[in-house]
Amino acid sequence: MRRTPPSLAEPDVARDPYPLYRTLRDAHPLHHDERYGAWLVSRYADVRAALADPRLVAPPPGRTFSHLEQGTHAAHRALVSPQLQGRALAAVRAGVERAAFVLARRLVRREEADLVEEFCRWLPSAAAVAALGLPHEETARVAAWSRTDLTHLGAVPAAVADALRPHVARRRVRPGDDLLSVLCTARADGRPLPDEAVVGIAATLLGAAGEATGRALAAHLANLLDHPAQLALVRARPALSDAAWAESLRRDPAVHLVLRRALAPVPAGGGTIPAGATVACLLGSAGRDAARFPDPDRYDLFRTDPGRLAFGAGRHRCLGVPFTRMIAGAGLSALLTTLPALAWAPGFRPAPAGLLTRAPTALVVRVR
Template sequence: MLCPLEPAVRPAAEGPRGRRTPPSLADPDVARDPYPLYRTLRDGHPLRHDEPFGAWLLSRHADVRAALADPRLVAPPPGRTFTHLEQGTHAAHRALVSPGLQGRALAALRAGVERAAYVLARRLVRREEADLVEEFCRWLPSAAVVAALGLPHEETARVAAWSRTDLTHLGAVPAGVEAALRPHIARRRAHPGGDLLSVLCTARADGRPLPDEAVAGLVATLLGAGGEATGRALAAHLANLLDHPAQLALIRARPELTDAAWAESLRRDPAVHLVLRRALAPVPVGGGTVPAGAVVACLLGSAGRDAARFADPDRYDLFRADPGQLAFGAGRHRCLGVPFTRMIAGTGLTALLAALPGLAWAPGFRPAPEGLLTRAPAALLVRTR
């Protein structure tokens, strides 16, 4: 997914003293190709107030990383996800959730992901061509959660809809979702099995079972991590490897490179291009100061292409020594679903390579990434043999 040679954004206007003023993130052309704007911001406007967009923009890697970890910059309301919890409340919730995704629970989760990935991949075996976005990427995250939790397969469509509309990757539990989960939780408490939901329902913290609210929160974390952003990240990941068949062949020969390929894709083409924060107090950053109460847009898509941090940043290279870790947040609000999304990406790629030995772009097809808040190819048309 190489950037077009010609910028898609409108030419920057001349500002005071001849300085060129970048276009706004709200400009429709920016969504078609934001990278020329990102370069302009990094080179001359590291902290810029984008009035049409309604936020202060941070574009350099060091500034974005610092902002994501700064306790004075919090997630704007509304919401009751982990990102909206601060100080001791956030730490207490994270301490409760994190152990729930280890040990037996992690093993059950891995088994569910593997089962879902191989079922979806095998469905493509007898096809000459397939769209991996429509037939694999959009379904794998939700199908993996359903399989791991031991929910009926028929729940996959409803889980996918929850992930798109009601949940974030940070673990919100809307009332409707929690109400739908409670009967399943009650059944697992009465008759536990070997699935992930049973493991969570029988887990103990300080000698006591996790309350229903905590179990629902853990499940919502996974449902959110298995949402649209993960499917988009998986689509960008596959597009990068299909664009670089020599590196794809290396992964076939050396599966231990799978995690490195995922990390490099998240750096170069993250699914989420910006994260919003609100300043609780004046915050010095990017050579200036963000005023209290202001909204800050941390441009992850720009930070990952910062030449001050990464050599030849537009190039995809699975051997990059340190691709960074900003795609799923930083600091206290780093997403709890990171291991799960990495598991989905690795297992999904392994399943596809095993089922489709001739995997390559369909003749004449080129992926077309779209979007700004979230960005990924709308289709991945491949030949399967």
């Protein structure tokens, strides 16, 4: 008889979910986790199909970007997406690179530093503040909110909404060329976006950068510091930086789990998810599926196809993909250029934590 796998709610699983993921993929590709209250989907192909299935929707309750009614959701995506790529992104690149160098140079004279505290928590927040056109002094507040209640796709904390409203009011009167101004002057269905919608989108971008991107950057740096030969290759050939980032997102994604609610019975993993059920799409498991990736636990920046599920799939696929790649590239380049001896501090081992989002909580490095 097959043993029931442990629950996602077990503290041991949060410490290291990979053994559970393997059990699920091998023997329970569709599993009802009673304690967690969700059906678990764990294989790459099933996770991808579930994310793209229109019968599986963002679960209530919620008033985030992902919960917008279908027409409004498509309109807001069409508005925001071009502002996070191409020319709009090129316009903030220099500022992000500068911020990365300023942060890295602060470490130069130190023996040791914690890159989570002193780099990863700051750079993505600085990048989002720059993209929105907020004063750069706001970076400290955004970084502080991202430690507590401002998350990638969570509710907008009242303090964040209160802080953003005066900036919105100013852009309504005197728009500039930043993303907040684009949102303030845009029309969706022929009407300007209400203040609450502008504040909601801006807060989503700040949280996505500060929380998810900060964590992804920490997991990325941990992978490279754990593989000094591959780190040396990226140092010698900076063009490998994007491949290294993609491989980190496959092996150790920042978002491990995306929830959905089934509007109808949906076949998955050889079974059927019942209508009304909650579904957990396990991105962290999908990236380690041996049926999709040879030797999936190995970090290999030369992997030709690291997959693309770390940012989801289907109509809710992340809008921040090019933006995060730019932040990761600027961050790594600044650290490698400024700190030639970067390596783990003696005896230090990173300890990833979290299940919804997951990353090392500290990265203590030797700087010189």
